Amino acid sequence: MTLPPGAPASRAHPFTPLVLTLAVAVAVVSAPGPAAAAVLYGATILGVLAAGAGRAALRALVPLAPLWLFLFLLHGVLGEGDRIVMAGVSLSRDGLALAATQACRLGAIATASLALYAAFSPARFVDAVAARGWPFALSYLVVATLLALPRFRARAAAILEAQRSRGLRLQGNPFRRARALAPVTFPLLLGALAEVDERGFALETRCASGVTRRTPLDPPRDSVTDRAVRWLAGLAAAAMVCWRVLT
Numbered sequence: 154m155t156l157p158p159g160a161p162a163s164r165a166h167p168f169t170p171l172v173l174t175l176a177v178a179v180a181v182v183s184a185p186g187p188a189a190a191a192v193l194y195g196a197t198i199l200g201v202l203a204a205g206a207g208r209a210a211l212r213a214l215v216p217l218a219p220l221w222l223f224l225f226l227l228h229g230v231l232g233e234g235d236r237i238v239m240a241g242v243s244l245s246r247d248g249l250a251l252a253a254t255q256a257c258r259l260g261a262i263a264t265a266s267l268a269l270y271a272a273f274s275p276a277r278f279v280d281a282v283a284a285r286g287w288p289f290a291l292s293y294l295v296v297a298t299l300l301a302l303p304r305f306r307a308r309a310a311a312i313l314e315a316q317r318s319r320g321l322r323l324q325g326n327p328f329r330r331a332r333a334l335a336p337v338t339f340p341l342l343l344g345a346l347a348e349v350d351e352r353g354f355a356l357e358t359r360c361a362s363g364v365t366r367r368t369p370l371d372p373p374r375d376s377v378t379d380r381a382v383r384w385l386a387g388l389a390a391a392a393m394v395c396w397r398v399l400t
Contacts, residue, residue, distance in 0.1 A: 160204065160205025160206065160272070161203065161204050161205050162204035162205050162206050162268065162271070162272035163205070163272055163274070165204075165272070165379055165382075166281065166373050166374070166375045166376070166379040167273070167274060167277045167278040167281045167373060168281060168375075168379070168383060169379045169382055169383055170204075170268065170269045170272045170273070171269060171295075172382075172383045172386055172387060173200070173265065173269075173382070173383075173386050174265045174266055174268070174269040175390070176386035176387060176389060176390040177193070177197055177261055177262065177265040177390075178261075178262050178265070179390040179393065179394060180193055180389060180390045180393040181193045181194070181197075181257070181258045181261040181262060182258060183390075183393040183394045183396070183397040184254070184257075184258065184393070184397075185396075185397055185400065186250065186254060187250050187253035187254045187257065190253070190254045190257035190258050190261070191253070191257045193257070193261050194257040194258075194260045194261040194264075197260075197261040197264050197265050198210050198264060201264055201265070201268045204268065204272070206267075206268040206271045206272060208271070209264055209267035209268040209270075209271050210264050210267075210268075212267055213260065213263040213264045213267050216263065217256075217259060217260055217263055220256075220259055221252075221256045221259075221260075224252040224255050224256055225249075225252050225256075227248075227252070228245065228248035228249065228251045228252040228255075229244045229245060229248045229249045229252050230242070230244060230245075230248075231245075231248070232244075232245030232247060232248020232249075232251070232252075233245060233247075233248070234246060234247040234248065235247065237249075269299075270299060273299055275296045275299075275300065276371075277371075277373045278292060278295065278296060279292045279293075279296065279369075280369040280370060280371055280372045280373060281369075281372065281373050281375075283367040283368065283369040283372070284369045284372035284373075289367060305341070305345065308341060308344055308345075309337070309341055312337055312340045312341055312344075313337055316336050316337060
């Protein structure tokens with residue numbers, strides 16, 4: 154999932170979406186109750202829509218829906234404390250508040266993270282890190298982490314098709330499905346470890362861990378708006394943490 158070239162998130166400095174995502178995670182975890190968490194979740198959705206990454210909010214609903222249902226059953230239906238009746242079902246009042254808080258927290262973090270993933274440009278991020286004179290290992294760690302999921306997904310699909318061609322069956326009773334995990338999981342882990350070793354050797358041969366400052370090819374412009382947004386997001390997250398600690 155990528156953004157159109159004209160989207161505000163794709164034009165922003167690479168550090169801005171990253172700082173905003175971290176600020177959203179810190180602020181929403183520090184939210185003291187369901188009302189504050191819901192406000193932050195709504196603000197996150199509005200911010201993602203304004204940044205041109207509205208599809209991230211929709212794609213976040215796919216993994217969030219079963220988690221929300223699990224939270225509702227765990228805290229709302231099976232929770233303790235005062236009970237209320239809704240649609241003929243007895244629910245825990247405190248459990249519903251806890252479930253709503255956790256659901257909004259997960260929703261805000263997932264939405265912001267998917268928006269960051271959609272707006273992330275490895276080349277612009279590496280140039281931005283080089284322009285600041287920071288170590289190359291830092292940029293490589295971030296880039297490799299964010300780009301690992303597509304490679305793992307493609308490798309898992311290839312391994313799954315190869316094992317199916319050898320007669321592996323993934324349908325049937327739970328015991329058969331559990332036995333089928335090993336032929337898929339072990340090659341995936343071994344391939345990931347081999348890739349890490351190869352990439353580490355390639356980086357060492359290119360003196361990636363050296364102290365030589367790299368020259369950025371096309372450093373992104375860090376505008377006043379980007380800097381202001383990053384500072385405001387950081388201050389807002391710090392204020393939320395202080396408010397949670399002091400209250």
